[in-house]
Amino acid sequence: MQWTSILAIYLLMWIACAFLMLPFGIRTHEEVGEEKIPGQADSAPANFRPGRVVVRATVLAAAVTALYVVNYDQGWIEAEDINIFGDPPSLRED
Template sequence: MSIVGGIVIFVVTWLLVLFMVLPWGVRTQEESDEGVEPGTVESAPVNPRIWMKFAITTGITVCLFVIIWTIIELELIDLRAFFQNT
């Protein structure tokens, strides 16, 4: 796998994992005891903790990337042969 290919796979995987992690632990203003801030909608999150979600996303993505890289480098699944036969 080339450096550019690895970066592309990492970024795409990171974005997919981010969209899966974003809803974890979200409490809306409507659900909180503090009430709704004036000028915002009730469904806005109270404390999104985005940096923690970025860290969790990066950790999960690193684990997945190591698995993907191992499969490609050790040719456990021969993707070139698979796509040439179709």
């Protein structure tokens, strides 16, 4: 596998992991006990830390990408292994 393909896969995994990590560790103003600003949404986070999300997404994306690349090289799980519908019916009439 070329390094550019690995980089593209890593970036896709990073974006997915970043969205996955967003809700973890977030508390609303009500949960923290702080006073809300007038007009603020009830679900607005009080302690959002984007740096923490970036670090978590980076580590998780690196691990998932490494597993993907090793699986690609070793062939542990292939497309035939996850085919839950079986072989497609033949289109030819014999």
